[in-house]
Amino acid sequence: MARTKETRANAAPGAGTIFALRAIGLVLLARWLFSMAQMDLSASLVAMVSSPWACINLVFLFLLIFLPGARAVAERPFHPLPQWLRQALRLFAFLGFLFAAWSVGAFAASAGWRHAAQAVAATNGWLLAAPALYAAVVWICRPRALWRTNIAARRFAIGRYAVALDPATRTVVVWAERRKVGQYDARELSVRWPSGQGMTSPPTPTPAVAFGAAGKPGTAAVPARTVAAASLARDSFGRRPKIELLWDSPAAAGHNRQTVFRAALATEGDRVAARALDTSLRQV
Known part of the structure; x- marks a missing residue:
């Protein structure tokens, strides 16, 4: 049987995530080097040694550009980074976002919004772009499941958990992000729903009283999406x-x-993935 040869034009899932993170790292590095070029070399080195934030930025940029251990694999399209690297980038990016947002906010409060707008224009929007880039890294490295839900392939994604069901062997493999939780017998697993919301079949339209043109009461069907919205309602x-x-x-x-x-x-x-998983487990 002929096998499809992977080429650079057909990149593995997750390659886009690696490219986006490295691009953000290169943009931050270029801006940092440009800022240092405005200062004397010796003054720049002294400022870097005496600033803990500069050391944190150096480590963050190194991890963001080189991405040690990152590898795009088709089996984990949403997690091409090792778990430790994803968590480290998320932490450093969150600290960077807080520092950048606090610096911009403090400058705007002390100098006034008019001078702040002039500073944004003078830096070509960098005062707003820097916090946005840090926030983008936090969003890219957010907790996610290994894959999207694919009911036909018996793959389910609920929050940060991924579930793969093999009907032939009746086994279920559960993943928490990139960490394997365990492998179980599908006949020994079940889904427990809050407040008795677990239904193995899609919710049927609920009759409701409606009035026609003549003012006589009739029946109308409530769309299924209304029931779905109720199942996702928050508590008090x-x-x-x-x-x-x-x-x-x-x-x-x-x-x-x-x-x-x-x-x-x-x-x-x-919700759809959870109901599909519940139905699949009952049918095994």
Whole structure:
């Protein structure tokens, strides 16, 4: 059987993430070198040695440009970076965003908005671009599942958890971001829904009273998206409903009725993936 040869034109999933992070790192490095060029070399070196923030930026730029251990693999399209690297970049980028936003805000408060606007124009918008670049790194390195939901391939993504079901061997592999949680027998897994919201079939339209042109009461169907919105409603504390994947193995002593993971239904995609997973587990 002929195999498809990978070429540079057909890059593996995750290559775009690596390219975007390196591009941001090169832009930040170029701007930093440009700022140092405006100063004397000895003064720049003294300022870098005496500034802890400059050392943090050096480490951040090194990790962002070289990305040690990063590799685009088709099996994990959303996680081409090692876990330690993703967390380190996210932390440094968050600190950089706070520092940049605080510096810009303090300057605007002391000099006034008119002078701040003039400074933005004089720096070609860099005062606003720098916080945006740090925020972009935080967003790119956010917690995600390994892949998108693909019901036909029995792959489900709920929050930062990814579930792969193999109907032939009746096994389920669960991943938390890039870390493998474990491999389980599909017949020993079940989905527990909050407030009895678990339905193995799509919600049917609910009849509601409606009035026609003659003023007589009739019936109208409430769209299914109304029911979906209700299932994603927050509680009184503003928290999303959570589902649990339970493992109940009679053969594993001490592991009966264990929670594999607990995830919040933050989006409609999470809800659809959770219902599809529930249906697939019941059909195994």
